[in-house]
Amino acid sequence: MNDGTRAGPDDGPGSPDGSDGTPKLPARETWRALYAHFRPHRWAVALGAVFALVGAVAALAQPLAAKALVDRLGEDESIAGILVVLTALVVIGTAIESVGAYVLERTAESVVLAARRSLVGRLLRLRLPEVExxxxxxLMSRITSDTTLLKAVTTQSVVSAITGGVSFVxxxxxxxxxxxxxxxxxLGVIVLIGGVVALVMPQISKSTKKSQEAVGEISTVLERAFGAFRTVKASGAEERxxxxxxxxxxxxxxxxxxxxKWQAAAWSSVGLAIQVSFLAVLGIGGARVASGEISVSTLVAFLLFLFYLIDPVSKLVEAATQYQVGSAAIARxxxxxxLETEELAPGPSTSRATGGSGAAASVVFEDVAFRYRDDLPPVHHGVSFTVPGAGMTAFVGPSGAGKTTVFGLIERFYEVSGGRVLVDGRDVRDWSLPELRAAIGYVEQDAPVLAGTLRQxxxxxxxxxxDEDVREVLVRARLDALVDRLPDGLDTLVGHRGSKLSGGERQRVAIARALLRRPRLLLLDEATSQLDAVNELALRDVVAEVSRDVTVLVVAHRLSTxxxxxxxxxxDAGRVRAVGTHQELVARDPLYGELAATQFLASEPTRPDGAPERAVEEDEAGVPAS
Incomplete structure (x- = not known):
């Protein structure tokens, strides 16, 4: 059941990434971010660039060799040596360029790998409000498709710009x-059409950015649908x-x-520029040959250079195009x-030994105020209570009272707006997060189970x-019978989000996971909401046993728990209105008395005239006895 305090996430309209759109980075910031990804691999990129330049030099030497060939033909001299040189230039140039291309592609994959590792490590440390x-x-599309686009701009674009620029000059x-x-x-033709190319480049960047945002929305919608696959089918919502x-x-x-379309326009402009240049040079060059101003070999060599000019111009256009495509990815x-991340300062190991060492933790809330966002109403208004350590403390109240938020503040998923949260007498903000969370076992409302095996x-x-620890906790959480039934025991796959387990089984897995941690502080948020009566009573016994040595905090709507x-x-309404035992609260707090009476738990309630009423008896399932 929802506590009603999850109003923090932004569920309002907006772009697929939760904002009004990815801001376009200034050119300086784009290049700074680009260089940050490029810098660790700069020597490999430099090596690839050297190979590309050597290949370009070999290509540029070919028109000169062709000119010498034509001159020798005119002078009736042997051309065998020139043909050998031409052949060698072609073979060597092609081989060197191939090696350079491999080096760059390999480096590009390394850039993507490093970017994904860095981004995954950062996203998994995001503060909860950012994730919500x-x-x-x-977020997933940024790790997958955006980093893929990064590959082109960090290597191909950079190297194409360098080699293309040098070759062009x-x-x-x-x-x-x-x-x-x-x-x-x-140059007159190239500059004229180059202006057209410059005009379409911003359109490429804009369209690519929008396309990437839409890809992110596809991932979001699919994640939602597969995350609630049974609900989609039960609702007949497949078509919607x-x-x-x-x-x-x-x-x-x-x-x-x-x-x-814009990329095609850019490339077509390049092709058009070269073709128009070729026709113009052929016409004007032919006239100059006829007038004797230049030789035929010069015209042939010039036309070959014009053809070879296609490659550096294409590389420059490719660099500009890839930069426009990559800049959109870099901005995202x-x-x-x-995004704001948690500072995981060094602390004790998060192993069971750390979690289980020491006495039961104490918890104190001192006039705590909290709201999820500045534009949302407060969830807590001066909440104060003390949990001395060991034993079980329960939090009850209507939905939206702020019960689940108590756990979120203890775990430092959120930071208080006012007041203090103390664990063992220390403000939680003074703890390192690994140390704080190593001492806590937490069972969430929806008891998430991850894809993988039951053991995992x-x-x-x-x-x-x-294995002995696992067997012990299986018995305590009443999971031993389930494991015996499973085809592969603990190594049975539980499916996406535990889809092969029942709701109660998932809840018991989450409880067992928390108990196996041997925490000093155990937080149970609606931990029995999906358990049957027998398993609920069994879990009550387990919690009672654990609470002898561990501080147990329980949020529950079912007061039988x-x-x-x-x-x-x-x-109630973000405030603590009463603290006491069940009997004390039934007698003196009207809200608790109403909750208890509604659930047939008001033992010996008092009538207005002061006379006791007959207690309502219950069977083990919490149903009034007939």
Whole structure:
């Protein structure tokens, strides 16, 4: 059952990433972020660039060899040596460029790997409010598709810009030495069409960014649908959910096509520039040959240089295109890197030994105020209570009273707006997070079970647990019979989010996982809501046993779970209205008395005239006896 305090996440309208759109980074910041990814691999990229330059030099030497070949033909000299040189230039140039391409591709994959490792490590340390503000699918798309786009811009774009630029300048210089007039004709055409290319580059960046956002929305919608797959089927919502995914996919397609259109325009402009230049040079060059101003061999070499100019120009256009595509991805990655993370300062190991050592923890709330966001109403208004250590303390009250938020503040999932939360007399803000959480076992409302085996789920918070420890906790959580029935025992796969387990089984797995940690402080949030009466009573016995040495805090709407608690904290509208035992609160707190009466737990309630009423008897299932 929901406590009603989960109003923190931003469920309002917005872009797929939870904001109004990914901000476009200034060029300086984009290059700074680009260099941060590029820097660890700069020597490998430099090596690839050297190979590419050597290949470019070999290519540039070919028109000169061709000119010499034509001259020798005119002078009726042997051309065998020139043919050997030409062949060697072609073979060597191709081989060197192939090696350079491999080095760059390998380096590009290394860039992506490093970026994904860094981003995953950071996203898993995000503060909970940041995760609740974002969409999980969008965060996943940044790790997958955005980092893939990063590959192109950090290596291909950089190297293409360097090698293309050097080759372009070298080609232009050689063409100038041959004939300045023909060079002027060539540059005039290239500059004219180059202006058109410059105009379409921003459109490529804009379309790519929108396409990536739409891909993130696809991931978000699919994650939602598969996360509630039974609900989707039971609601007959397959077609509606399919339509939602189709809309997101159509949006991604539309912007992808738009980006492809602008990229096609850029490449077509390059091809058009070269072809027009070729025709102009052929016409004007032919006239200059006829007039005797240049030789035929010079015109042939110039035309070959013009063809070879296609490669550096293409590389420069590719670099610009990849930069526009990659800059959109970099902006999204930088935004993810700027999300607020938890500072996991060094502390004691989070092993069972750490969690289980020491006395039971005490918990004190001192005038605590809290709200999820500045634009939302407060959840806690000066909450104060004391849990001295060991024993069981229960938190009850209507939905929205702020009970679950108590646990979130103890775990430091959220930071208080005012007041203090003390564990063992120390403000939780003075603890290192690993040390604080190593002392706590936490069972959430929805008792999440992760994909994997049952053993992996049980030992998730206690990876060093022995088989004997696991067997002991299976018995305590009433899971031993389940394990005996499973085909592969503890090594049975439980499915996505524990889909192969019942709700009660998932809850018991979560409880066993927390107990295996041997915490000093155990937080149980609606830990029995999906258990049957027999297992609920068994768990009550386990909790009672554990609470002799461990501080146990329980949030429950089913009061049958907490009637034996050492103390019960009654919360209402973000405040503590009463603290006492079950009998004390039935007698003196109207809200608790109403909750107890509603659930047939009011033992010996008092009538207005002061006379006791007959207690309502219950059977083991909590149902009034007939």
């Amino acid at each position: 503000r974002m969409q999980p699918g969008d 070298a080609t232009i210089v050689l063409m100038a030495l041959m004939d300045a007039v023909l060079l002027g004709v060539t 959910e399919t339509e939602v995914v189709n809309r997101a996919a159509t949006t991604a397609w539309r912007y992808g096509v738009r980006s492809a 990655l930088v935004e993810a890197e700027r 789920n049980l030992t998730f918070a206690a990876p060093d647990a022995t 907490v009637t034996l608690a050492d103390r019960i904290v009654v919360m």
